Amino acid sequence: MTPRPASADTTRDPADIAREVFGLPDLRSGIADAIDAVLAGHDTLAVMPTGYGKSTVYGVTGIARGGVTVVFSPLIALQTDQVEKLRAAPGHPIAVAVNSRRGGTLAAARRALDGAEAGFLFLAPEQLDNERVVEWLRELPVRLVAVDEAHCVSTWGHDFRPDYAALGERLEALGRPQLVALTATGSAPVRQDIVEVLRLREPVLIARGFDRPNLRLEVARFETDDEKREAVARRVRALPQPGIVYVSTRAETTRGAERMTAAGLRAAAYHGSLRSAERDEVLRAFLDGELDVVVATSAFGMGVDKPDVRYVVHADVPDSLDIYYHEAGRAGRDGEPAQAILHYRPEDFALTSFFNGGLPDADELHRAYTAIAAAGGGAGTEAGTDGGLGRRELAARLGLSTRTVSRLVNLLEDAGAVATSGRTLRAVGGEPDQAVETALEAARRRERVADSRMEMMRAYAETLGCRRQALLGYFGEELAEPCGNCDTCESGSAYEQRDDRAAHAAAHESRADQGGPPDAPFPVDARVEHRQWGPGVVMRAEPDRVTVFFESEGYKVLSLDAVEEEDLLTRA
Numbered sequence: 001m002t003p004r005p006a007s008a009d010t011t012r013d014p015a016d017i018a019r020e021v022f023g024l025p026d027l028r029s030g031i032a033d034a035i036d037a038v039l040a041g042h043d044t045l046a047v048m049p050t051g052y053g054k055s056t057v058y059g060v061t062g063i064a065r066g067g068v069t070v071v072f073s074p075l076i077a078l079q080t081d082q083v084e085k086l087r088a089a090p091g092h093p094i095a096v097a098v099n100s101r102r103g104g105t106l107a108a109a110r111r112a113l114d115g116a117e118a119g120f121l122f123l124a125p126e127q128l129d130n131e132r133v134v135e136w137l138r139e140l141p142v143r144l145v146a147v148d149e150a151h152c153v154s155t156w157g158h159d160f161r162p163d164y165a166a167l168g169e170r171l172e173a174l175g176r177p178q179l180v181a182l183t184a185t186g187s188a189p190v191r192q193d194i195v196e197v198l199r200l201r202e203p204v205l206i207a208r209g210f211d212r213p214n215l216r217l218e219v220a221r222f223e224t225d226d227e228k229r230e231a232v233a234r235r236v237r238a239l240p241q242p243g244i245v246y247v248s249t250r251a252e253t254t255r256g257a258e259r260m261t262a263a264g265l266r267a268a269a270y271h272g273s274l275r276s277a278e279r280d281e282v283l284r285a286f287l288d289g290e291l292d293v294v295v296a297t298s299a300f301g302m303g304v305d306k307p308d309v310r311y312v313v314h315a316d317v318p319d320s321l322d323i324y325y326h327e328a329g330r331a332g333r334d335g336e337p338a339q340a341i342l343h344y345r346p347e348d349f350a351l352t353s354f355f356n357g358g359l360p361d362a363d364e365l366h367r368a369y370t371a372i373a374a375a376g377g378g379a380g381t382e383a384g385t386d387g388g389l390g391r392r393e394l395a396a397r398l399g400l401s402t403r404t405v406s407r408l409v410n411l412l413e414d415a416g417a418v419a420t421s422g423r424t425l426r427a428v429g430g431e432p433d434q435a436v437e438t439a440l441e442a443a444r445r446r447e448r449v450a451d452s453r454m455e456m457m458r459a460y461a462e463t464l465g466c467r468r469q470a471l472l473g474y475f476g477e478e479l480a481e482p483c484g485n486c487d488t489c490e491s492g493s494a495y496e497q498r499d500d501r502a503a504h505a506a507a508h509e510s511r512a513d514q515g516g517p518p519d520a521p522f523p524v525d526a527r528v529e530h531r532q533w534g535p536g537v538v539m540r541a542e543p544d545r546v547t548v549f550f551e552s553e554g555y556k557v558l559s560l561d562a563v564e565e566e567d568l569l570t571r572a
Contacts, residue, residue: 014039017060021091027060028053030208034180035060037204038144043179045150045194047186047207050326051307051333054182055082058146061180063093063118067143070177071122074149074161075302076100077283079122082148086120094119098127106132113140125163128170142177147198149302150181151322154193162391162406168199169420184329186210186475187322188537188549189449210325210475214332217467217486218341219460228343229259232315237263239339241292243311244300246318246327256295256315265292272299298323307334313341317348320453321460321474342461349458359443360408364400365436368408371397372418373427388424414442445552452554459557466494473540473547474555476524501543522546522563527572530556535572 014035018024027035031053034046038061048054062069073079079097086095094116096109113119121140127133147153152164171179181194186207195203220235222228236245237260247256253269260267268282268291279299285291287306294300298318312331318324324342332338376388389397395405409425412418415438417429429435460470466482466489473479482494489495522528526538528548536550547557548569563569 012064014060014064017063017091018056021063021093022056022059022089024053024056027056028209030206031056033208034204034206037206038178038180039064041178043200043203045181045183045191045200045203045205047183047191047205048209049212050184050329051305052184052209054184055085055148057182058144058180059086059089059093059120062120062144063091065143066118067141068113068116069118069120069144069146070137070140070142071120071146071148072125072164072167073122074124074152074164076124077280078148078302079124081305083120083122095122096120097122098133099124106130106136110136125161125167128163128166134174137174142175145171145177145179147179147181150183150194150198151185151190153197154190160406162402165197165406165410166420168197172199185322185326187320187453188476188539189554190322192551207476210472210477211468211479212329212332213483213485214335214337215328215485216337216339217328217471217483218339219467219487220341220343221461222343222345225345228345229256229315232256232313232343233259233263235341236260236293236311236313237265239313240310241265242286242289242306243293243309243313244304244327244330245293245295245313245315246300247295247297248316250297252315253295253297257293260293260295267291267293267295270294270296270300272297298327301327304330306330308336309333309338310336311339311341313339313343315343317342317344317457317461319450319457321457321471322453324457324460325471325475344461349454349461359440359447360411362436362440364398364404365408365411365439366432367398368394368405369412369417369427369429369432369435369439372409372412372425373432376424376426388426390424394425408439411439411442411446414446415439448552449554452556456555463497464488464493465497469494473542476539478524478541522548522560522569522571528569529572530569531567 014032015027018027030048034044034057037044038057046054046057058069058071071082073082076099079099083095083097086093094112096112098106098109098121109121113121147167152161153167154160179198179200181198181200183194191205220231222231232245236243245256247253250271250273253271257267257269268285270279270282282294283304286294309331312328314324318327328340331340371394372389391405391409392402395402398405409418412429412435413420415429415435417427417435417439419426419428429438456474460467463470467486468483469479482489482498522538522541524538524541528536528538530536530550533550533553533556536548538546539549539555540547545557545559546563547555549555558568
């Protein structure tokens with residue numbers, strides 16, 4: 001990817017491009033800030049909710065800077081949608097995709113982009129396995145690489161993809177043009193993974209728009225599973241259509257769709273094990289208004305670009321607030337009133353934690369590391385070959401699924417025992433037993449963080465305070481007053497909580513005025529150090545408590561009284 005001088009007008013005002021090419025009269029503040037950061041030459045991470053218009057960032061900057069903008073996108077349906085949107089723009093910029101579908105050929109893309117002042121090339125990350133594509137990329141005047149759905153690089157993200165995890169290193173090998181990463185999932189561990197895995201250089205972070213005032217938030221608690229399922233069916237029938245119901249298992253998508261059909265709704269099931277044609281047909285029918293409700297696993301996600309979804313109902317508890325708010329954000333994208341409703345039993349949190357998988361098998365880790373070392377002549381083994389192994393080849397050799405092997409390899413990489421060079425894995429971590437123990441400690445740390453994320457999910461479900469304040473606080477955004485559009489605000493408990501905490505804070509300040517120790521400032525985004533848990537970042541600051549994400553422990557909610565009395569935190 002050797003940069004060449006751009007022939008397009010790089011002095012053109014981004015607002016003019018947005019208006020004249022894309023028909024957008026105004027740019028939202030976060031979008032405008034991200035565009036400015038990219039045009040100033042910075043690697044940029046833009047964290048903005050579904051439907052916020054993140055694609056405008058690379059659309060406007062790609063035209064302003066000229067040359068080719070390469071966009072990595074995980075699904076053919078997403079690529080097709082973005083290509084069609086660009087081609088439908090009044091200015092009609094050149095946009096092509098290279099994928100496995102008819103019309104997505106390399107030759108067609110070459111012809112379309114040849115001589116273009118500014119063009120957009122959409123690829124899936126696995127296209128970098130194709131040497132012809134790689135060689136062509138090296139010849140192109142690539143000005144910018146955009147990584148859409150960037151949370152796919154992160155094992156903390158809700159849709160981790162091994163091919164995404166290799167992007168950072170592979171782009172380095174291709175000359176490493178400027179990067180912009182785009183995602184709607186913005187919690188601290190996911191952001192950190194995106195920066196590290198993609199190797200963003202001193203990136204500008206822009207997070208905007210998490211507050212969706214038109215989205216009413218509600219939680220309903222039940223004692224039995226049957227009671228919960230029946231309540232979901234009754235509630236969905238009474239809601240304005242269309243909508244989405246998220247469940248945790250494939251079997252429940254079928255049962256749930258049957259319940260909805262029996263309630264008189266046009267319903268369909270969707271999960272990742274359906275044939276591609278079946279998934280495409282359900283998505284098409286939903287987008288075209290032929291279905292009232294889709295009962296789905298989290299596989300029904302990327303590509304669901306329907307602005308008039310009136311509700312997202314969760315019949316089961318997601319693994320984290322990241323997943324919950326990402327999925328809930330598919331409701332009300334047209335700005336009209338919509339609802340996000342979570343149904344749960346107290347036992348659901350324990351079940352979700354159990355299904356997270358626990359610690360990896362030590363024997364599998366040992367076998368994986370030994371196989372990598374033997375294939376690449378790495379540390380800790382006797383002579384091997386020089387070829388190394390890829391993840392798929394390693395999975396076949398061990399007789400394990402690609403997903404399981406990716407999990408093992410990610411842990412070994414976290415532990416510094418395995419390094420990736422292109423698509424090849426190499427052992428660099430010494431003796432197998434030592435590498436395995438270091439990887440297991442990394443797994444224990446990840447388990448602690450995963451448990452803490454589930455506790456944050458439980459806290460959201462059980463809070464008496466404003467739910468929107470709790471959600472936004474998780475993502476590091478502050479809302480000064482209760483929102484007035486959630487069930488706890490409607491019941492009045494959110495305002496009672498606010499008043500109680502304000503009274504606590506006033507009493508604390510009074511004690512300080514009388515000679516007590518002054519409050520230590522721990523604002524949102526402040527870097528702090530805990531005596532036991534080490535470095536962390538403040539995610540939410542309240543009058544009587546502070547929520548901190550610690551790299552080694554995950555999310556912790558700390559009483560400010562305890563922090564002060566025991567001198568637990570210091571500003572880093």
